[in-house]
Amino acid sequence: MSTLPRVLIVGRMNVGKSTLFNRLSTDVKSLAFDYEGVTRDFLKDTVCWQDKCFELIDTGGISVRSSQDPLIEETRKKALSLFEDADIVLFMCDGKVGVLPEDLALSKMLHKMKKEVILVINKTDAHVAQEQLYEFDQLGFKKIFPISAQHGIGIADLLEELVTILPEKKEQKEEELTCKVVLLGKPNVGKSSLLNLLLKQERAIVADIPGTTREAIAEKVRFFKEDILVTDTPGLRRQRAITEPLEGLMARSSLRALDDADIVLLLIDSSEGKLSDQELKLAFYAFEEKHKGLILLFNKQDLTEEFDVEQLAMDLDEYKYFIKKVAQLNISCKTGQNIGKVLPLVQKVWQRYSQELPIDDLTLFFKDALHKKPLYRNESLLHVHKVKQIKSAPITLLLYVNTPEWFGPSQLAYFENLLRRACDLQGVPIKFVVRR
Secondary structure (H helix, E strand, O other): OOOOOEEEEEOOOOOOHHHHHHHHOOOOOOOOOOOOOOOOOOEEEEEEEOOEEEEEEEOOOOOOOOOOOHHHHHHHHHHHHOHHHOOEEEEEEEOOOOOOHHHHHHHHHHHHHOOEEEEEEEOOOOHHHHHOHHHHHHHOOOOEEEOEOOOOEOHHHHHHHHHHHOOOOOOOOOOOEEEEEEEEOOOOOOHHHHHHHHHOOOOOOOOOOOOOOOOOEEEEEEEOOEEEEEEEOOOOOOHHHOOOHHHHHHHHHHHHHHHHOOEEEEEEEHHHOOOOHHHHHHHHHHHHHOOOEEEEEEEOHHHOOHHHHHHHHHHHHOOHHHHOOOEEEEOOOOOOOOHHHHHHHHHHHHHHHOOOOOOOOHHHHHHHHHHHOOOEEOOEEOOEEEEEEEEOOOEEEEEEEOOHHHOOHHHHHHHHHHHHHHOOOOOOOEEEEEEO
16 A cells, blocks of 8 residues: 555546646546546546655545435445545635535535645636636635646646645555556456456446446556556447447557556456457457467356357367467456466466576577478578577567568468477467568
């Protein structure tokens, strides 16, 4: 757990909390969209200003009243639970709208909690907001800062005040991350449930509604004295099925998380009895194009019947040449089946992914392969002059050859298969760089 001071951004829906979070955050980005209830799970990042650092948390829209909508209610409860550990609260209101009854109710709750509160009045670049600033005095807070989160107006003054009143907390040295893991898959396949099981806490909101998770959520998981960063992502749908701009932003959030990861856990609903075209494309994209370690997790084994198992086996057989390269595990987030095997498998794949290949002389290995089975292109013999591993995570091999354009996918696949037979590389891609 972080020992940095914790600063919480709260307010009713659609007042600009995510826009302010994005303005202050450097590594994590929240979805900012002119639509109520976009943020559901809280997001956090470490922010530093004038050599002082704090943990900034963006909450979903908070209300003091309960809701009949289960998702809104779960978001509300999760935001309220964060108050206990907060050192400073940034209470945001909309300057263009003025003070609403919900703002008054929230201010009363904050006064009762006796937390250090800074009242942040957003959107004050608008003329109408300037005229009604006096309204916010009735909320009863001494520290009031008019800002425009979108245009950066007043942000420096807000940060100056923030670092002045930050409590001193002893900062522990953070363990270096071992690897970064991302959970990918279609909507409602169990990604958030798996994150909660790995963390052993209800971090992500889970509901039987596709699209519950809207933003990439990253959390550290401790495993055998090592820190693994696990990121849950919104469900990915086919491009033509994305009908709203918000869904497009969610998809981009998932793909950004994929770019930043080392290993992909692709969750598949095994009760469907087949891999969809979208899942296959995602697997190929992650493994072959992005060169990420890949583990296929066949979830919902509790719902899988014998017919589903046989159908899925037949479906996978068609792509055997690819499937045999990647790691696989059958799990059930509902019953807990094999959940304890997920992190050990991640660790194994990471060790393979980040290894130096256990071959004494790669140049000799490749030359010997070409001696046993010469390769030709347009009746010309292919030559490999020198091979060396220039990188791990992913394993990257540099080949010096006679004619680089002759070394196409089929020629490189031949060398890849030889390496896979010689080394334990399940779940691990190999990247080739060919030079003259």
